[in-house]
Every structure is written in structure tokens, then in C-alpha cells.
Amino acid sequence: MSDSLLGRSLLWETILQKETYPIFRLTYLSQPAKPFTDEDFDDIESKSIAANNARDVTGLLIVHDDRILQILEGREAAVRELYAKIEADRRHTITKLVSTVEDEERLLLTWSMVVRKMTGIPEEISAQYIQLYDELLQAEGESEITIDHIDLCKVISLFGSLPV
Numbered sequence: 835m836s837d838s839l840l841g842r843s844l845l846w847e848t849i850l851q852k853e854t855y856p857i858f859r860l861t862y863l864s865q866p867a868k869p870f871t872d873e874d875f876d877d878i879e880s881k882s883i884a885a886n887n888a889r890d891v892t893g894l895l896i897v898h899d900d901r902i903l904q905i906l907e908g909r910e911a912a913v914r915e916l917y918a919k920i921e922a923d924r925r926h927t928i929t930k931l932v933s934t935v936e937d938e939e940r941l942l943l944t945w946s947m948v949v950r951k952m953t954g955i956p957e958e959i960s961a962q963y964i965q966l967y968d969e970l971l972q973a974e975g976e977s978e979i980t981i982d983h984i985d986l987c988k989v990i991s992l993f994g995s996l997p998v
């Protein structure tokens with residue numbers, strides 16, 4: 835099955851499925867070791883679709899030049915196990931574990947998505963992302979990821995999924 839068809843059928847399964855366990859949501863910030871190439875994006879994207887689905891992990895990955903933000907949701911053990919792998923990935927350095935929380939519902943229904951470049955995203959949205967990223971990075975201790983933050987990330991990924 836093509837990645838696109840697999841993605842659609844997994845999304846439908848996730849929408850139909852009711853979670854029987856608490857959702858653990860982890861958010862981190864990182865910086866690329868060097869600018870990501872198309873090969874890096876292809877590698878991360880293709881691995882994430884299959885591997886995250888196998889773990890029942892959904893989420894969002896935003897890469898805006900040197901500002902990377904990822905949110906992962908799923909069973910706590912699955913999210914922590916995946917995070918350990920991502921943390922060990924030398925293509926980037928994690929600069930901040932922003933928050934780890936338990937929630938009753940999954941807010942991100944899709945598997946991880948890679949936003950390659952912010953081209954085509956309104957300047958205002960891009961500026962909001964930079965502001966959010968910098969605030970989270972500078973905050974002391976953990977920061978709350980609010981519904982507004984998640985909505986901003988969703989808007990970015992929607993624009994990011996449009997053809998440029």
C-alpha cells in the first residue's frame with residue numbers, strides 16, 4: 835500500500851477507535867545538528883508513519899529552520915520509548931522537554947507529520963510560531979501546552995500539507 839493510502843486508512847482507524855487508556859502527551863524542542871536535507875525529511879517521515887502507527891502514537895512535528903517542535907501522544911510507555919529513540923538521534927539536539935501531561939483525550943488524531951519548510955505559510959502564523967517556540971525555550975521549568983498552542987500547530991501543518 836502506498837504511504838498516502840496507508841496514512842488515510844490509519845487516520846480512519848484512529849478516528850473510529852475510542853481510547854481505553856489515558857493519553858500521555860509529550861512536547862519537546864530541538865535544534866538540527868545541521869540543516870535538514872530532503873533525504874533527512876524523507877527518512878524521518880517514512881519511518882514515523884509506520885513506527886508511530888505500530889505504537890499507536892500520533893502527533894505533530896514542525897521544523898522551521900532551526901526551530902523544531904514535536905508533540906507526541908499515546909500510551910505513556912510507548913511515547914517514552916519513542917522519545918528515547920528520538921532523543922538519541924544525532925541529526926538534532928533536544929534543547930528542552932517542554933511538558934509531559936496526562937489527558938483524557940487525544941488531541942492529535944493523525945500520525946506524526948513533517949512540515950518541511952514554512953514556505954507558503956502566512957507570515958503572521960510563522961511569526962506566532964517563532965514567538966511560541968522562543969517563549970517555551972526561555973521559560974523556566976515545564977510549560978503548559980494549551981489548546982491554542984495545539985491549534986496553532988494544526989494550522990501550520992494544514993498549510994504545510996498544501997502543495998506549494
Ligand SMILES: Cc1cc2nc3c(=O)[nH]c(=O)nc-3n(C[C@H](O)[C@H](O)[C@H](O)COP(=O)(O)O)c2cc1C
Nearest residue numbers: 878881882885886895902919920921923925926946
Ligand atoms: C526531529 C526528529 C523527529 C523524529 N520523529 C520521529 C517519530 O515521530 N517517529 C519515529 O519513529 N521516528 C522519529 N524520528 C527518527 C528516530 O529518531 C529514529 O531515527 C527512528 O525511530 C529509527 O530508529 P531505529 O532505526 O533505531 O528503529 C525523528 C527524528 C528526528 C530527528
